[in-house]
Amino acid sequence: MSIISPTAEPTIEQPSPEGTRLGELWSIFPEESGCDVDGSLTVGGVSVNELAEQYGTPLHIIDEAGLRRQARRFVDGLRERWPNSDVLFASKSLPIVGMYRLAQEEGLSIDVAGGGELKLALAAGVDPERLHFHGNAKTDAELQDALDAGIGVIIVDNEHELDRLERLLTRPQRLLLRVIPGVDAVTHASQATGGDDSKFGLPMDQALRAIERMRAHPLMDFEGVHLHIGSQILGTEQFAEAVEKLSTAGHFNTYDVGGGLGVKYTYSEQAPSVDEYLDAIVEAAKKHLPADAKLMIEPGRSLVARSGVTLYRVVTVKHTGRVFVAVDGGMADQLDIALTQQRYEAVLANRLTEPWTETVQLVGRQCESGDLLVDGAPLPAAKPGDLVAMPVTGAYAYTMANNYNGALRPAIVFVADGEARLVARRESYDDLLTLHEPAFAAELTHSFRPIHNPKLKDTQ
Numbered sequence: 371m372s373i374i375s376p377t378a379e380p381t382i383e384q385p386s387p388e389g390t391r392l393g394e395l396w397s398i399f400p401e402e403s404g405c406d407v408d409g410s411l412t413v414g415g416v417s418v419n420e421l422a423e424q425y426g427t428p429l430h431i432i433d434e435a436g437l438r439r440q441a442r443r444f445v446d447g448l449r450e451r452w453p454n455s456d457v458l459f460a461s462k463s464l465p466i467v468g469m470y471r472l473a474q475e476e477g478l479s480i481d482v483a484g485g486g487e488l489k490l491a492l493a494a495g496v497d498p499e500r501l502h503f504h505g506n507a508k509t510d511a512e513l514q515d516a517l518d519a520g521i522g523v524i525i526v527d528n529e530h531e532l533d534r535l536e537r538l539l540t541r542p543q544r545l546l547l548r549v550i551p552g553v554d555a556v557t558h559a560s561q562a563t564g565g566d567d568s569k570f571g572l573p574m575d576q577a578l579r580a581i582e583r584m585r586a587h588p589l590m591d592f593e594g595v596h597l598h599i600g601s602q603i604l605g606t607e608q609f610a611e612a613v614e615k616l617s618t619a620g621h622f623n624t625y626d627v628g629g630g631l632g633v634k635y636t637y638s639e640q641a642p643s644v645d646e647y648l649d650a651i652v653e654a655a656k657k658h659l660p661a662d663a664k665l666m667i668e669p670g671r672s673l674v675a676r677s678g679v680t681l682y683r684v685v686t687v688k689h690t691g692r693v694f695v696a697v698d699g700g701m702a703d704q705l706d707i708a709l710t711q712q713r714y715e716a717v718l719a720n721r722l723t724e725p726w727t728e729t730v731q732l733v734g735r736q737c738e739s740g741d742l743l744v745d746g747a748p749l750p751a752a753k754p755g756d757l758v759a760m761p762v763t764g765a766y767a768y769t770m771a772n773n774y775n776g777a778l779r780p781a782i783v784f785v786a787d788g789e790a791r792l793v794a795r796r797e798s799y800d801d802l803l804t805l806h807e808p809a810f811a812a813e814l815t816h817s818f819r820p821i822h823n824p825k826l827k828d829t830q
């Protein structure tokens with residue numbers, strides 16, 4: 371049972387237990403989260419204590435009801451404003467079978483960028499017609515797999531891709547072309563993709579030549595243009611500018627304006643709502659695009675980020691002049707923080723209502739000083755065994771999970787209505803070792819023996 375519940379709106383007015391900022395925190399925790407009578411965090415009606423006990427940590431917890439609601443805000447919101455429209459889930463933000471299924475169930479199409487995402491989406495049962503294939507370096511093999519699967523749309527990035535398609539196409543294929551709009555989005559440099567020096571897509575003059583080439587080909591069914599100006603963009607005027615720039619490419623059936631809507635990661639950040647974002651895009655579309663054109667968007671981060679919480683267990687606490695609280699995960703499962711320096715917040719999830727008396731360096735267990743999850747997190751005095759929850763980690767965390775220091779990819783659970791269901795199991799040490807099976811073959815083991823080199827006699 372929850373004693374404090376969040377709402378979709380920031381809840382600064384909600385009462386916070388003294389010495390905490392819980393009221394503010396609910397605006398970044400999942401919509402379906404709360405505080406149990408024992409002071410621990412609940413997500414989807416399930417206590418994180420139970421989740422940690424049952425599935426271990428680090429653990430990605432996804433609020434399924436909140437996520438579905440957010441999906442519908444995009445789909446219904448765009449359809450109401452521009453009926454001839456399609457919302458694509460940018461699956462790089464959470465490429466897991468459970469999410470591909472959920473997205474399709476909620477009426478979204480799917481964008482995949484690479485053979486792996488294509489395989490996952492197909493395995494999840496996504497209708498190939500609803501798949502859109504992105505990428506600036508699609509290989510022959512990936513294109514062939516996509517064509518064999520009956521992919522709906524390929525978003526062409528460059529002329530070499532057209533060479534490949536000329537060789538591979540045996541039947542008509544719907545195509546869009548990615549253009550470089552020359553919009554320098556205000557975001558972290560690694561997340562800006564629409565400026566003149568972007569590696570994605572073609573500048574307008576080259577785009578026009580590529581369009582002529584597609585129009586002249588009997589099997590290339592060219593439908594329109596695409597752009598994506600970047601990620602974690604907090605000003606809606608940049609999306610409006612992108613729509614205007616896209617219109618300068620010409621008059622087509624389809625305009626795909628990509629993803630990029632930013633999210634609120636901290637107490638102080640503000641992000642546009644889905645409605646504000648859609649208003650900006652559709653207002654610009656009404657001004658600049660043909661009224662009968664199809665309008666597409668590709669949200670990733672803004673669709674899934676807030677629904678996800680990462681749960682860790684505190685392993686050590688050190689007072690060395692600074693207070694270091696070290697957890698059982700880190701940059702191996704939360705790499706985006708080190709890449710973008712995005713600030714996050716964290717709470718002691720089993721002691722939510724205790725006063726936050728310390729300001730700590732919340733660190734991971736990987737061998738890098740850059741493995742800093744939160745620089746200056748306000749927490750109660752933590753001790754080993756406590757649970758730490760980091761909100762707004764539903765997007766790009768699992769995507770970028772890696773095996774640094776032999777770390778294992780975390781499990782993922784969907785929670786709703788007081789029930790949890792595992793959708794991705796934790797990686798095991800056996801999984802890690804399986805990749806190295808060739809090295810255990812007898813002849814290879816033999817070749818690893820030290821080779822005697824007489825020239826190195828003195829040192830051997």
Ligand SMILES: Cc1ncc(COP(=O)(O)O)c(C=O)c1O
Binds near residue numbers: 481504629668
């Ligand atoms: C082509 C394309 N579309 C959509 C997205 C999703 O962006 P976001 O997660 O910021 O919404 C990306 C992200 O990199 C992308 O490259």
